[in-house]
Amino acid sequence: MKTVKVNEQQVSVHDRATLVDVVGKVLDRDLEPDGRPTDGGRLGVAVSIDGQVVPRTAWQERVVDDGTEIDLVTAVQGG
Template identity: 45%
Template sequence: MRVTINGEATQVDADTVAALVTQRTGRALSPDGTPADGGRLGLAVAVNDEVVPRRNWQATALTEGATIEIVTATQGARNECQHTVINHAIINHAIHRTGRPAPGDRRA
């Protein structure tokens, strides 16, 4: 199916967010979205401007024409700070792309 990933139109064989992440990273995922090898992924995913919690990656289907943002955490960010950095990156990208805040953006 055709989707847009990080602003680039592309063809993917994945039907869920988990399958896409596995395809893009080459790492198998557990049902809760964590790497099966026990390591860290450092990724966040948004589909159509909605952040998809890792625990929902397996159940989140991809559809033709979906807009997907895959954001990689930067070194030094940890726990709550990491989530804030990732969420702001997705929100800022959505604002830049569409000219309007992403759904759920509570910033003034």
């Protein structure tokens, strides 16, 4: 197991965890390998590592290292 920091909170993940794994765990949602929710709903999040946005198309390829700091931003509708 390794630990990453998501929005300043420590999250334990398995050794080969990708961003898809981390996002799914933090949001408590099952995700397809490409980052889409398995329930067909919308996800509405953006992810950055070290201030650099990681496109969803790269989530399944991006294995996270122990201690990686991740920012997860959720879109909110309002007016």
